[in-house]
Amino acid sequence: MSSLRSITLATLTKDIRLEWRSRDAINSMLFFSLLVVVIFSFSFDPNAEESRQIAGGLIWVAFLFAAVVALNQTWARELRNQVLDAYRVSPAPANALFVAKALGNFILVSLLEAVMAPLFMIFYNLRPLGPAWQLIPVAILGTWALVVNGTFFAAMSLRTRSREIMLPLLLFPISIPAVQSMVEATRIILAGDGSARFWIVLLLTYDVVFTTACLALFETILQAE
Amino acid sequence: MLHRVSCLTVSEVKIPHIVPVIAIAVSNVVKQFGRFAALRGVSAEFDAGKFHVILGDNGAGKTTLLRALAGLAQPTSGTISILGRSPREACREIGYMAHPSLLYDEMSGLENLRYCARLYDIAGDGRCEQVIRSVGLEPELARPVGQYSQGMRQRMSLARAIFHDPRILLLDEPFSNVDVHSAREIVGLLKEMRDAGKTIFVVTHQASLLENVADEFVRMQAGQIVERTSGLIPNQAEAQ
Amino acid sequence: MKRAFPILAALTALLLAYAFYEAMWVAPMERTMGDVQRIFYYHVPSAWTAFLLFTVNLVASVVYLIRRNAKADAVAVVCAEVGVVFCTVVLVTGPIWARPVWGIWWTWDVRLTTTLVLWLIYVSYLVLRRFSDSSQTPKLAAVLAIFGALDVPLVYFSIWFFRTQHPQPVIGGGGSIDPRMLHVLLINWLAFSCFAFLVCWARYRLEWLHREAEEEEALASLHGPSQ
Numbered sequence: 001m002s003s004l005r006s007i008t009l010a011t012l013t014k015d016i017r018l019e020w021r022s023r024d025a026i027n028s029m030l031f032f033s034l035l036v037v038v039i040f041s042f043s044f045d046p047n048a049e050e051s052r053q054i055a056g057g058l059i060w061v062a063f064l065f066a067a068v069v070a071l072n073q074t075w076a077r078e079l080r081n082q083v084l085d086a087y088r089v090s091p092a093p094a095n096a097l098f099v100a101k102a103l104g105n106f107i108l109v110s111l112l113e114a115v116m117a118p119l120f121m122i123f124y125n126l127r128p129l130g131p132a133w134q135l136i137p138v139a140i141l142g143t144w145a146l147v148v149n150g151t152f153f154a155a156m157s158l159r160t161r162s163r164e165i166m167l168p169l170l171l172f173p174i175s176i177p178a179v180q181s182m183v184e185a186t187r188i189i190l191a192g193d194g195s196a197r198f199w200i201v202l203l204l205t206y207d208v209v210f211t212t213a214c215l216a217l218f219e220t221i222l223q224a225e
Numbered sequence: 226m227l228h229r230v231s232c233l234t235v236s237e238v239k240i241p242h243i244v245p246v247i248a249i250a251v252s253n254v255v256k257q258f259g260r261f262a263a264l265r266g267v268s269a270e271f272d273a274g275k276f277h278v279i280l281g282d283n284g285a286g287k288t289t290l291l292r293a294l295a296g297l298a299q300p301t302s303g304t305i306s307i308l309g310r311s312p313r314e315a316c317r318e319i320g321y322m323a324h325p326s327l328l329y330d331e332m333s334g335l336e337n338l339r340y341c342a343r344l345y346d347i348a349g350d351g352r353c354e355q356v357i358r359s360v361g362l363e364p365e366l367a368r369p370v371g372q373y374s375q376g377m378r379q380r381m382s383l384a385r386a387i388f389h390d391p392r393i394l395l396l397d398e399p400f401s402n403v404d405v406h407s408a409r410e411i412v413g414l415l416k417e418m419r420d421a422g423k424t425i426f427v428v429t430h431q432a433s434l435l436e437n438v439a440d441e442f443v444r445m446q447a448g449q450i451v452e453r454t455s456g457l458i459p460n461q462a463e464a465q
Numbered sequence: 466m467k468r469a470f471p472i473l474a475a476l477t478a479l480l481l482a483y484a485f486y487e488a489m490w491v492a493p494m495e496r497t498m499g500d501v502q503r504i505f506y507y508h509v510p511s512a513w514t515a516f517l518l519f520t521v522n523l524v525a526s527v528v529y530l531i532r533r534n535a536k537a538d539a540v541a542v543v544c545a546e547v548g549v550v551f552c553t554v555v556l557v558t559g560p561i562w563a564r565p566v567w568g569i570w571w572t573w574d575v576r577l578t579t580t581l582v583l584w585l586i587y588v589s590y591l592v593l594r595r596f597s598d599s600s601q602t603p604k605l606a607a608v609l610a611i612f613g614a615l616d617v618p619l620v621y622f623s624i625w626f627f628r629t630q631h632p633q634p635v636i637g638g639g640g641s642i643d644p645r646m647l648h649v650l651l652i653n654w655l656a657f658s659c660f661a662f663l664v665c666w667a668r669y670r671l672e673w674l675h676r677e678a679e680e681e682e683a684l685a686s687l688h689g690p691s692q
Binding site: 156161166173194221 | 530582585586588589592593596597598601604605608609611612613615616619620622623624626627630
């Protein structure tokens with residue numbers, strides 16, 4: 001077990017180091033996120049009351065698009081010089097690679113969300129009427145739901161043509177219950193309209209089910225050639 | 226300048242007087258990609274501690290065979306046995322080097338090897354530095370691998386393949402685009418490793434470099450092994 | 466085996482004709498909706514058939530992952546394709562039915578929405594199969610089928626709860642059903658299932674022949690082209 005943890009940590013720090021050294025990728029993603037927020041603001045220009053109803057949907061759709069851009073990027077690095085072969089040929093377990101990539105993506109997407117969320121609050125004059133602290137578990141569970149399956153399907157797409165379009169194509173249908181949960185929970189919290197508990201529990205269930213599925217099946221798709 | 230590689234692990238292979246040990250056994254391996262079969266029923270046994278060179282035209286299946294031996298490509302049918310185990314089980318004993326460098330361009334050579342050391346559960350920088358020196362490079366070089374010359378990159382790629390002291394080396398085109406001097410040094414290093422008991426497979430179009438070093442030349446054609454000779458016959462030595 | 470196919474085809478054709486007759490003339494008229502309701506006899510059996518086919522796809526995918534059996538993979542792709550067709554029928558007949566009766570094209574009806582998501586998942590399954598290299602396709606597709614299966618109950622629950630918060634009309638009618646209507650429904654389901662089986666069989670033979678042809682072409686001449 002300890003080697004699993006150390007390999008995961010080593011891979012994660014390696015990825016962060018590589019990401020830091022080629023900062024243009026992060027910068028362009030941050031800028032893309034900003035653009036998405038601005039364009040949404042132009043498209044939907046509601047007053048404060050309406051905005052609380054739809055902001056849940058808008059914000060998570062924006063996150064979803066930003067996440068897809070990030071997810072495509074992080075596996076692309078492993079294809080240059082066929083570096084992924086070096087990992088596959090080593091005794092390192094496949095799951096360590098998956099967890100490291102998923103955590104790295106989680107950090108990256110959270111960073112993008114941390115930039116986009118305040119902007120949304122500003123452009124839409126959002127002030128949560130319900131318990132605002134609940135937005136934190138929603139954000140964490142929701143982001144993990146997108147990232148865990150996104151990392152998995154991005155790895156799957158490596159073996160296909162039209163890699164960049166395959167990822168959203170596979171991810172979006174499977175993510176529907178998760179996206180609905182995130183959107184509804186956010187809407188409820190912002191509008192103070194009842195309890196978001198069911199949605200948070202559903203998100204948690206989704207996360208547990210699919211994290212287990214990804215861990216169980218990642219080796220199969222990594223070794224597929 | 227090359228330094229001697231010191232082998233850390235002692236080979237457990239006992240070499241009896243009469244029968245050489247089989248390092249790799251390939252049995253009727255077929256690898257099919259849709260309508261194209263890269264390997265069409267390859268069967269062979271390869272002795273341990275020998276230097277085997279694999280030759281053949283492009284598309285003969287050499288790279289596919291090497292990848293199957295390394296455990297990167299699963300055969301459509303047939304079996305491969307490496308030291309009595311499947312390629313994945315024997316992965317610690319296999320060192321693989323391909324034409325792409327299998328290195329991260331944005332990290333230095335030592336950083337790349339340090340990461341690999343974690344994957345193989347090998348502690349400490351000492352081994353990494355020693356191996357980098359043995360291929361004729363400086364461990365302290367902070368330059369990222371992406372800025373290396375081709376010769377340096379091949380050496381670093383070789384370092385990555387050998388640093389965990391595998392018993393079997395699978396090298397795909399290690400001399401391509403490398404200057405003659407570096408190529409000769411790499412050959413010398415490989416010869417030392419063979420003499421120390423390692424089994425070496427090299428796929429190359431430059432067989433003449435290995436004329437006096439290799440124990441066997443294996444010719445492949447259209448996905449099968451067609452010929453195995455112990456010396457290089459004139460039409461096998463293709464132009465550098 | 467080969468003779469059985471035309472016989473079964475003829476029987477299926479008869480069964481379908483009989484089921485059509487039953488649905489259009491024999492089945493009693495629905496009290497509130499009138500004749501439009503008869504589309505129910507196409508909407509519901511298509512849905513059941515689609516779900517059945519997708520279940521077989523799931524089982525075949527799991528079998529493939531465990532045993533790497535090529536026949537299981539062929540069954541999987543066949544069931545996915547035919548299942549998507551039946552699923553499309555459900556999604557088309559649903560709105561056609563809803564519009565004259567309730568005045569709306571779409572509603573977040575639990576079953577209809579779950580069917581939509583299933584359709585999306587299996588269309589992405591078929592796209593994945595088309596876009597990946599044939600040596601890895603079976604494995605990747607089988608994994609996706611499992612993910613899809615895990616997703617469906619979650620979809621069902623999330624829509625169900627959503628509807629308790631935002632009440633919407635129910636397509637397809639809940640509650641009890643007249644026994645004569647049930648009888649017609651089951652006949653139609655039997656007919657559709659036979660038809661699905663027939664199409665799957667034909668498609669399976671086609672798929673298997675295609676794979677055999679590929680294998681033969683790949684291994685072609687054992688002596689290869691001379692140098």
